[in-house]
Amino acid sequence: MGRKFVVGGNWKMNGDKNQINEIINNLKKGPLDPNVEVIIGVPAIYLSYVQSIVPDNINVAAQNCWKVAKGAFTGEISPAMIKDVGASWVILGHSERRTIFGEKDDLIAEKVAHALESGLKVIACIGETLEERESGKTEEVVFRQTKALLPAIGNNWDKVVLAYEPVWAIGTGKTASPAQAQEVHASLRNWLAKNASQEVADSVRIQYGGSVTGSSCKELGACPDIDGFLVGGASLKPEFVEIINATS
Numbered sequence: 001m002g003r004k005f006v007v008g009g010n011w012k013m014n015g016d017k018n019q020i021n022e023i024i025n026n027l028k029k030g031p032l033d034p035n036v037e038v039i040i041g042v043p044a045i046y047l048s049y050v051q052s053i054v055p056d057n058i059n060v061a062a063q064n065c066w067k068v069a070k071g072a073f074t075g076e077i078s079p080a081m082i083k084d085v086g087a088s089w090v091i092l093g094h095s096e097r098r099t100i101f102g103e104k105d106d107l108i109a110e111k112v113a114h115a116l117e118s119g120l121k122v123i124a125c126i127g128e129t130l131e132e133r134e135s136g137k138t139e140e141v142v143f144r145q146t147k148a149l150l151p152a153i154g155n156n157w158d159k160v161v162l163a164y165e166p167v168w169a170i171g172t173g174k175t176a177s178p179a180q181a182q183e184v185h186a187s188l189r190n191w192l193a194k195n196a197s198q199e200v201a202d203s204v205r206i207q208y209g210g211s212v213t214g215s216s217c218k219e220l221g222a223c224p225d226i227d228g229f230l231v232g233g234a235s236l237k238p239e240f241v242e243i244i245n246a247t248s
């Protein structure tokens, strides 16, 4: 099927210029598996700076954007601005945006639609909370979140990476087991075959995110339906290189 492994580093609200220089120098040193697509999600204020110092084999993403090109939206940034400073990706629907900032499925879908129309590529995040998992609602939740994205994505699936991030595994040190993650990825693919198309199901890359580390990445990366990772904490550390190289 030839899905290229894709590893994202989501720095969240971390880093200053010194730390950014260290992270980028470490990535430059690598060496990074050339068969892996690497995307780093940086705080908006550092997008230009990071874009000016990253090597060509690393793509830069914003961690959020608004749903229109410009206007009276104090504090927001648009896909047009992200593109203007040379970045090509945006992370949307992260669970921290959903829970802390109250973003709902329909707003996330509007953002995804506008980002894609504007020519950005999108990492679209989905995932269930612990309560939802424990009450047997994992599939219901991730299918609902993905369903909301279908009209927004339309024929642009080649510009989208899905990131399955169980909320209970984010920043908690509790990685989903390879079997737990593989199970959700496989059922998402089945769902996509029925609700989008077989081609989308076969070709879309689904990342796993949630406490991925240098020691958990190889086993997770070996699962047939896990096509990469979205990494938070460990993307700020030297072990990010090991995670990028998980499948080498």
Ligand SMILES: O=C[C@H](O)COP(=O)(O)O
Pocket (backbone or CB within 6 Å): 010, 094, 165, 169, 170, 171, 172, 173, 209, 210, 211, 212, 230, 231, 232, 233, 234
């Ligand atoms: O976007 C990344 C995820 O929220 C995972 O974060 P984490 O690796 O720190 O658990």
